[in-house]
Amino acid sequence: MKEIIEYTNSEDFKFIGNLVMYNLNYNILHSYIEIDIQTELNEEIKKWKILAKNPIKIGFFEAYNFVNYREITLMDKHPLLYSVCGNSVICTLEGIPINKFSFIGDLCVEIENITGNWLTVNEIISGFKNLFEKKDPQGRFEEFSVNNDEEILSFPKFLFETIKTVCEKHSIIIKYVEEINNAFNYQNQILLFGNEIITGKNDFFLNQPHIIAEEFELI
Structure with a gap:
């Protein structure tokens, strides 16, 4: 080569x-x-x-x-x-950002700084519209739903510290839950x-x- x-x-x-x-x-x-x-x-x-x-x-x-x-x-x-090729982590997020769009904007900027747009925030968080919004389930699935104050994210392990820093800036606590082997x-x-x-x-x-x-x- x-x-x-x-x-x-x-x-x-x-x-x-x-x-x-x-x-x-x-x-x-x-x-x-x-x-x-x-x-x-x-x-x-x-x-x-x-x-x-x-x-x-x-x-x-x-x-x-x-x-x-x-x-x-x-x-x-x-x-x-x-x-x-790297491992991933599953984390829980506790708290709600005061300004959801500011939070997402900071996340986009910091992730782009590291990945050079090879990996975008859209590939890490899906459904921006519903992020941190609680919906009461209707019908027969209501009794199986757990509607608490935690959100769950899964993303590449090498982005963990960056995402954690952004979350802390917006008063969100991010907890390391589990590493998933690739x-x-x-x-x-x-x-x-x-x-x-x-x-x-x-x-x-x-x-x-x-x-x-x-x-x-x-x-």
Whole structure:
């Protein structure tokens, strides 16, 4: 992988090179992805094949010409890795924010600061309209309902301290309840087709093509 990474991140290629994916083969039975790539620089055309072993997640390969995302990077530390492969926690929240929209706004800002929009608050809390609002159940399910002052959240463990800080700012007590083991919690990597100028070392999510897998090889 070192060869293609250094080539696509060279100064010449960054500015005048071209990268096109002409085939993507996802073999579910044997758990691998093959990506056929063609690069062009100063009229020199090269063909490459990348093998991703035991892929977990693949996204945004709809376009075959990666005009804006031609710099290939392989990382073992990244917010999306922590989200997809890391453990989660289930917490209870006690209390109600004075201003629900201010609370959600602070949560959005702090989570974006850490994840670069690779993981949004919408993926952590669903149903903003009903957050901290108590509804009395009607009908035959009323006797089975427990309507107390606690809300329950489940989110990636690496965001625990950040969410806890935001909650404390809004007089909400967050309690650590349980850690949920992730089946993919082992050494994985993320292969990114990015652009340093646009996304700054892929710190911010702008629909870059990416794959999370256990291992990548240039074959």
